[in-house]
Amino acid sequence: MEDVRKIPAxxxxxxxxxxxxxxxxxxxxxxxxxxxxxxxxxSRVIDATNIPEFGxxxxxxxxxxxxxxFSAFVQAALGRVVAAIRNEQMMGTLESLLVTxxxxxxxxxxxxxxxxVYVPVRTCLFLALMTLVFGLDLHVGGIGPAAVILFAFIPxxxxxxxxxxxxxxxxxRGAGLTGIxxxxxxxxxxxxxxxxxxxxxxxGLTTINPLSVALDGTREALLEGGGWDVVWFPLAVLVxxxxxTLVAGSFTFRAAVVRERRRGTLxxx
Numbered sequence: 241m242e243d244v245r246k247i248p249a250x251x252x253x254x255x256x257x258x259x260x261x262x263x264x265x266x267x268x269x270x271x272x273x274x275x276x277x278x279x280x281x282x283s284r285v286i287d288a289t290n291i292p293e294f295g296x297x298x299x300x301x302x303x304x305x306x307x308x309x310f311s312a313f314v315q316a317a318l319g320r321v322v323a324a325i326r327n328e329q330m331m332g333t334l335e336s337l338l339v340t341x342x343x344x345x346x347x348x349x350x351x352x353x354x355x356x357v358y359v360p361v362r363t364c365l366f367l368a369l370m371t372l373v374f375g376l377d378l379h380v381g382g383i384g385p386a387a388v389i390l391f392a393f394i395p396x397x398x399x400x401x402x403x404x405x406x407x408x409x410x411x412x413r414g415a416g417l418t419g420i421x422x423x424x425x426x427x428x429x430x431x432x433x434x435x436x437x438x439x440x441x442x443x444g445l446t447t448i449n450p451l452s453v454a455l456d457g458t459r460e461a462l463l464e465g466g467g468w469d470v471v472w473f474p475l476a477v478l479v480x481x482x483x484x485t486l487v488a489g490s491f492t493f494r495a496a497v498v499r500e501r502r503r504g505t506l507x508x509x
Contacts, residue, residue: 241249244278245347251357252351258354272366273313277302280374284419305370306459309363310451313390314397316359318422321401324351329409332336340484345490352398360390367462385471389461392471392478399485406492409500430455453477499500 258265283300294448328334328351337347349356426432428442429451435443443468446452457474460466 241449243343246346247350247353248344253355254344254354258358270442272308273369275307275308276366276370276374279308289424301329301374302463303434303459304432305367305374305376306462307429307455309366310393310455310458311426311429311431312366313359313363313393314426315422315453316355316362318404319402320359321398322354322357324355325405326408334354352401356398359393365413378462379465381467382463382465385461385468386458386468388471389454389474390477391455392475392482393450395482396450398479398484399487399489401494402489403485406494406496409493409496425449425451450478450481 247468283304286300325334328337342350367376367378371378400421414452429449430446431451435446435452438446453474457470460470
C-alpha cells in the first residue's frame with residue numbers, strides 16, 4: 241500500500257511536466273489531425289470495394305480510423321515507457337529512485353501512470369473528433385465492448401514497453417530498436433490495410449498479430465455494432481499474452497537494474 245500511494249505522485253509530476261511544455265502537448269494533437277486529414281484524402285481515391293465492410297460502415301476512412309487510434313497507442317505505449325526510464329536516467333534521478341524503498345514494479349507503473357490515463361483518453365477523444373469532423377459512423381452500443389478490448393490490450397503493450405525499457409538500460413541508446421519493433425507490429429497488422437492485400441506468407445502473421453486481433457474485435461464492435469460476444473476471442477488471446485509480456489518485461493527490467501548496479505554503470509547514459 242505504501243507503493244500504491246506513490247503512484248499519484250508520479251502521475252501529478254508527469255502531468256505538470258507535460259503541461260509545462262504546451263507546444264509539444266498541442267503539437268501532438270495537431271500531428272494526429274494532420275495524419276487523419278492525409279488518410280481522409282487517401283480514402284477519396286481508394287476503391288471502397290477493396291475494403292472489408294463492417295455492417296453499414298464502408299470506405300477506407302471508416303476502416304483506418306480505428307487502426308490509427310490503436311497504432312498511435314502502440315507507438316506511445318512503447319516509446320513513452322522507454323522515454324520515461326531514459327529521462328530519469330539522463331536527469332540522474334533513476335539511481336536515486338531505485339535506492340528509495342520503492343518496488344521496481346511501482347517504479348515502472350508510476351513512470352507510465354500519466355500515459356496509462358492520457359493515452360486511452362486521447363484515443364476516445366480522437367474517435368469522437370473523427371465522428372464529428374469526418375462523419376465516422378460509430379455504433380454507440382459498441383463503445384463498451386471496444387473499451388474492454390482496449391483495456392485488455394493496454395497491459396500487453398505496457399509489458400512490451402517495460403521489456404524495451406529494461407533493454408535500453410543495458411543497450412543505452414537503443415530506443416531506435418523500440419521504434420522499429422513498434423513499426424513492425426503495426427505494419428504486420430490490419431491497422432492501415434486489410435490483411436487480404438498482404439503476400440500469402442504475411443497473411444498468417446497478420447491473423448495472429450495481437451494488434452490485429454484487437455483491431456478486428458474493435459471494428460466489429462464500433463463499426464458493425466457487435467455486442468459483447470465480440471470481446472471473448474480478443475480477451476482469450478490478449479489476456480495470456482499480456483501476462484507473458486508483463487512477466488517478461490518485469491524480469492528483464494529487474495535483471496537490467498541488478499546488472500547495471502553490479503557494474504556501477506546505472507547512472508551512465
